Amino acid sequence: MTLATTASAYSAPKTVLVVGDSLSAEYGIARGAGWVALLEQKLKSEKIAAKVVNASISGETTSGGRARLPALLGQHRPDIVVIELGANDGLRGLPVPSAEANLREMIKQSQAKQARVLLVGMRMPPNYGRAYTERFFNMFKAVSNDTRSPLVPFMLEGVADKPTLFQQDRLHPTAQAHPIILNNIWPQFSSLIKKQ
Template sequence: MKLKPSDRTRRRLLAAVAAMACGMSSAAPSASAPQAPVVLVVGDSLSAEYGLARGQGWVALLQERLAKSMPQARVINASVSGDTTAGGRARLASLLKQHAPTVVVIELGGNDALRGLPLQGTRDNLQTMTRASQAAGAKVLLLGMQVPPNYGSAYGRDFAAVFPEVAKQNKAAWLPFLLAGIADAPDASSWFQADRIHPTAKAHPRMLENVWPLLQPLLR
């Protein structure tokens, strides 16, 4: 059957519309697919399971929790015992490039205080790490630390103030004290290893409970 010019035009228009519809339907799922969360933890011995059996630290417990509620989520523990904020700053760029995290948890600063490093350096390093993480597209959670009273009230106050200052300046999330309910508990000595610095295995679930309320909203 020979088609009239009007029939041929109509068929071409219908074919074009159908092709456009197929293209739109195939592109929609990929555009709306959520990115699986990747949590990068950059910390020191408090996050590196110092003195513990593997799997007992709060970071490993976090991975277990996420495996139940967000099976696609990944937790990268890039913590190094003894690390300082300067060390974390030096390592961060390659970690961001390698893992492309959606959330970066910074748990550093305690060793700066133990070594008596200048607070301005600690502040600058945390500031740089926070901004670099945000520039890479990640949300940031700073885990605050406090020092024992024997360091002096002025130093302790100034050190603790570093974390909220950096968080406020960069609109990052902030936990006042990672060891809340542990280091300040009436029976604090029972929550620490013999060195009185590193928490025991029973303390790490509580550490995770301190972190979780602030971390969970960043994963949505």
């Protein structure tokens, strides 16, 4: 073992802050079954020293996340911030430009504290109309490109088209869906944490 590997083996654990909505807050499923809890388990199995703080709240919008973020950054001093917000803005038909401005500001605040950001994207159901759904989906890509933050284009890839993977409300994934969600997020997340 070289001096460098010894140093990395004993480096301080990274802090990961997840700021999300019900999709990250284990809505309707057992505690420990959501993708954030599964992420923590995977980090341990991969022997990556990290502490995961799940600051997700069911019903959270981008404006709510933006309002809460400064205190969270000050309290936890994260190395990585995962932003999984926007679904509730979209479901309420809120203006895309305001959601976009909130996401940009959250990334700016996180980067100002030397945290790397992973942006998690979402799609709206087709009944919201093609113009809105496309504008909403493309917003995440634009924010990702402009802020140089990696993007998970659609966290429900492989889930959204399978009704059996949703709870009775048809909005929230079942526990069985969360390993798939983690698999969608892990490739971008792992490359980010390994750069730290």
